[in-house]
């Protein structure tokens with residue numbers, strides 16, 4: 001693997017906590033009165049975010065499911081090819097909230113949306129922690145976005161570069177040294 005240095009911290013641990021709290025407040029008010037919810041975490045990047053978000057949701061019966069989707073492979077440039085695993089759990093007739101780390105070209109969530117709608121959920125909402133609208137190719141708009149960010153490659157808080165740096169408690173912009 002090429003060397004890497006941290007260029008700058010984009011969001012500290014505290015800032016991430018604030019972003020997640022704000023998102024949870026919005027989701028809670030939209031879901032006010034809902035009895036149950038299926039939270040569908042898009043692996044692996046959204047794991048930390050999902051774990052923090054669900055602990056702030058007020059719905060009494062929450063199920064957490066996981067789906068695998070990847071478009072980047074080992075590169076820092078999206079391949080444009082999206083492979084989406086099979087959703088676990090039965091979402092038919094359920095309110096579903098898809099939780100994703102970052103929306104980039106929009107291809108991942110666009111193709112996931114199509115598949116999930118075929119499974120006839122009662123409702124389907126999408127929540128992205130980060131959004132890079134300047135990179136959008138597919139026509140996709142999330143219901144909830146934590147922070148809009150510029151076109152920079154970030155790691156940490158679940159986000160990786162070649163499977164590394166997911167464990168960082170903050171989000172940073174990295175510089176790849178060749």
Ligand code: 5GP
Nearest residue numbers: 102103104105106107108152153154159160
């Ligand atoms: P897209 O919206 O292009 O289909 O892909 C979104 C996926 O690309 C995200 O789930 C994430 O895995 C990856 N991705 C996009 N931008 C970044 C980034 O800045 N850093 C990292 N680590 N992954 C990214």
Ligand code: MG
Nearest residue numbers: 043044045101
């Ligand atoms: Mg991802």
